Amino acid sequence: MSDYILEMRNISKSFAGVQALKDVTIRCKPGQVYGLVGENGAGKSTLMKILAGAYKADAGEIIYKGEQREGATAGEVIDSGISIIYQELALVSQMSVAENIFLGREPRYALGVLNLRELHSRSAALLTRLGIRLDTRLPVSELTVAQRQLVEIAKALSQNADLIVMDEPSAILAGSELDQLFSIIESLVEQGVTIIYISHRLDEVFRIADEVTVLKDGELVETRPIDQLDRPTLVELMVGRPLDEIFPQTDHEQGELVMVAEHISSDTILEDASLELYAGEILGIAGMVGSGRTELARALFGADPLTSGEVRLVTNKGASWSNPAKAIESGLALVPEDRKSHGLFTSLSARINVTLPILSRITRMGVLQSQAEDEIVEAAKERLSIVMASADQEAQYLSGGNQQKLVLAKWLETNPTVVILDEPTRGVDVGAKFEIYKLMRQLNDRGIAIVMISSELPEVIGMSDRILVMNAGRIVGEFAHGEASEAGIIELATMADSGANHS
Amino acid sequence: MSVAKPHESAKQVNGWRARKFVADYGVYIALLLLLLAAAVLTPKLYEVNTIAVVMRQASQLGIVAIGQTLILLVAGLDLSIGGIFVMTSIVVADVTNGRDDLVIPAILIALALGALVGLGNGVLVTKRRVPPFVATLGMLVLVKGATQAYTRGVPGGFVPEVLGIVNQSWFVLSIPLLLWLGLNAVFMFVLGRTAYGRKVYAVGSNTEAARLSGISVDTIRISVYVLGSCLAVASGVVLTGYVGYVDRFIGTGLELDSIAAAIVGGTAFVGGRGGLLGTIAGVLLIQLLSTMALLMGLDIQVQFIIKGLVILGAVTLYSLANVEE
Incomplete structure (x- = not known):
């Protein structure tokens, strides 16, 4: 018996004559975290779908727990102890936490009657094992995105998973939520669980992975222990060319004032937010998921009606607006966070x-x-x-x-004169990210002011001329370019008393 | 999931082309097959008189189906048109009482009332956020009730003789057919070549994105319901001329047939996808099925079964073609 819990050997797969994966081999030992990185289209998802039994490989073999696997169905794969947590979470929002965790495998009495007591006690035990405090009776629709992610992990555990694949679990998490996810991953690993971690955020890969596999254009570029890699090398492996600098810089003076928001609140968490925006700058908005960043963007754009305060342009005859149509007319643009639905x-x-x-x-x-x-x-x-x-x-x-x-x-x-970008690079690969950054700089050069909301602190710090930090619906602080540090932002963003002002 | 697959562009383009082919031509292929089958099963279908009748009847369905398609495109649905048919026929008979010179005012009054019904549907759906199924079903019952209250259950008046013109054909051409073709041309242009058409598709495809793109979503949705009701009035006038008297059950079943025609023609039930080119074929397909069943002497029940199977088959095909990976 080998040391490996999983070996995928020489996997090839093509779709309609197009080679999606070519001769890819990965090996995983128990109790390790494997980073799987590559640009969009590199073949990560296809490889994981073959592992999940959703696709059948054209060539190659899968050896799992020492046995060669032949044509397993998705259900058999789950039963064998492999769980895959997809980026777009697959929970039933009207059902409770417990019902979701045991969906389709609910503890039953005779004749299929549900054993609700056991359903909840077993769910609670799982959540405790993950160090999560959550009422198992709560419907998933009431949970934050981060909590839903944790429920997915609990579900994977309930399936006695020995191998958990996480497909961009952090795309929707920030700050303390990420810390929680990582500490959960650590405790899972201590329990001998193997994790395959797919992410676009290289910092995270460096933080938790023991070994990193890079795919490009369906082929294996390299697998290396993390301690033999640094960030520039990894980016170069992924992109196939060196990226001189991740965040393109331009030197420019602060432009004239173009837009002001004064004490705006909307019928959401957003309360009493004020900001000024200058031509040609990027104003970064940092904060945890749920801190009111998206609500601020929507309020600025007139998508959520204001309950108090005012947003207006200083240029364009001081135009103000009350709906998106008028905002667009006045020269605003909003690229929403949720690309597919908004x-x-x-x-x-x-x-x-x-x-x-x-x-x-x-x-x-x-x-x-x-x-x-x-x-x-x-x-x-x-x-x-x-x-x-x-x-x-x-x-x-x-x-x-x-x-x-x-x-x-x-x-x-x-x-537009003002562009609001809500998570402009979420779910976008390194190459495309760089293009988006360059584009933002080009807009700045044309005098366009940008408001950028992002959960990626390196991005906020690297791109912004000024950074506002939000916490519990309020703007709690401002950093100038060069003053901001990840630790400083996180401190403000997670502070319990959000009344303080920092500058 | 949004993490992309390798070589997605090639694969996705193939997927797109295949889907587009089914969406664009599937119903026409089905229509062609049916016409071939008719050559063997019911050769009588190819006689000029039969074609003329089939086209006149297809036009009655087709005109409503234009409106139904518009409404389906914004992810709506209109079940109230049955009520509009009855209302139209009563208004025509009541206002003209058989006088030919009052036909135009009668039609205008019917159109105004129809627009009101459509406005009611639209306002319920947008401002009150009532699901279209419930809103228009309620409106159907309301309008039917109102017409019965107005006539006290005994419809009076006479249908003017001039409306009988809808039953005449010159070769295969007829007034209903010309009206149907003309309205199709107008609305195809509107949907495909105007800003309004673009907005209709945008609202149906993604309501929130449309709002954030500066489109007055409610206005578009309400306008589509109003147009749908007005088209139902037009069809109702043709039906009234066809029947020749005031009928409380006039046009029953056309609301469902019009939805079926649009769906069979590739318009998505969830909005934002489809169009009139498909609906025309859908209308012809449904009308041909009925006529052929009639010519073959099949029972009405058998007709319904065949119609149902065709609709289910079409919808299954489209949903297979529309699977997003």
Whole structure:
């Protein structure tokens, strides 16, 4: 019997003649954390779907717990002790925490009657093992995203998983939530569980992984122990070219004041937020998930009505607005956090996606002018190097990075003076991230002011001219460029008393 | 999940093309097969008179189906059109009382009342957030009740003779067919080539994204319900001329047939996808099935079974084509 709990040997897989994975081998020992990194399209998900039994490999073999696995179904894979936690969580929101953890495997009495007492006591035991305090009767819809993630982990444990694959678990977590996730991973590892951790955030990989495997274009680039890697090397392995600097810098003077928000509150957690925004700057908004960052963005844009306070432009004759349509007219743009549900029209063509907010510019008497539209779409495609087969391709068939570029392209066409970006690089690979950063700098150079919300502190610190920190719906502090540190931001963002002001 | 698969662009383009092919041509292939089958099973279908009748009847369904398609595109649904048919027929008979010269005012009044019903549907769905199924079902009952209260259960008045023109054909052409084709041309242009059309698709595809893109989502949704009701009035006028008297059960079943025609034609029940080109084929398909069943002397029950199977088959096909990986 080998030392490995899992060996995937020489795995190849192609879709419709296109090679998705070529001769990839990974080996995992029990009680270790394996980072799996690579750009979008590198083959991470295909490899994990083969492991999950969702796809069948064309060639290669899977040896799990010393036995060669043949054509296992997804259910058999779970029973064998492999759990995969997907990025988009698969919980039933109307059901309770306990019901979700044991969905389909609920403890029963005779005749299939549910044993609710045991359902809840076993769920509670699992949560305790993870160090989570959560009422198992609470419906999942009442939980924060971070808590849902933890419920997913509890579910994996309830399946007696020996191997847990986490697909970008941290994409939606920040600060203390991440710490909690990592301490859970550590305790799982101590219990002998093996973790395969897929992430775009390299800092996390360095923090928790014992060994890192890099995939690129469906091929294995390298597997290396983490202590023989540094960040630039890892990025270079992933991208295939060195990235001189992750965050492009420009030197510029502070521009004129363009927008002010005075004591704004909305019918959400957001309370009494004030800010000033200057031309050509990036104002970073940091804070934990749920601290009111997205609510601030929506309030600034008129998407949530204000219950008090005012937002107005200083330029453009001091325009103010009460709904998105008027905000757009005044020169605002919002790239929302949740691309699929708030930003993109997945069932519509790339063309329609790009020109939607500027219909008046490409229509005469309400009738579309194809030529004008074609020119705009073509220019946007060039400018952002969007990869698509044709402008008539439905947005849902584009990759995550290209979808994000499409949403950005749409807003750039409105010639905004203020652009609000809510998590602009979430779920986007390193290469595309760099392109988005460059684009933001180009906007700055044109005098456009950017409000950027991000959970990635290195990104906030690296890109922002000024940083506002939010905590419990309020803005609790401000850092100038060069003054901010991750520790400083986290301290403010997690402070229990949010009344204090720091500058 | 949004983590991309390797070589997604090639694979995704193939997926997109395949789906687009089914969405764009699937219903036409089905229609073609049915026409071939008809050549063997019911050759009588290819006689000029039969074609003319089939097209006249298809037009009655087709005109409502235009409105139904618009409403489905914004992820709505209109069950109230049965009530609008009855209302239209009563208004026409009541206002004209058989006088040909009052037909136009009668139609205008019916259109105004129809628009009101549509406005009611739209306001309920948008401002009061009533699910479209419930809102328009309620409106159906309300309008039917109101018409019965108005006529005290005994519809009076006469349908003017001039409306009988809808039963005439010149070769295969007829007024209903021309009206159907004309309205299709207009609304295809509106959907495909105007800002309004773009907004309709955007609202149906992703309501919140549409709002954040500066579209007055409620206005678009309400307007679509109003248009749908007005188109139902147009169809109701044709039906009234076809029947020739005031019928309390006029056009029963057309609301469901119009939904079926749009869905069979590839318009998504969840909105944002589909269009009139598909709906035309869907209408023809459903009308042909009925006519062929009639020509073959099949019982009405058998007709329903066949119709049901075709609808289920089409919807299954589309959902297979639409699986997002």
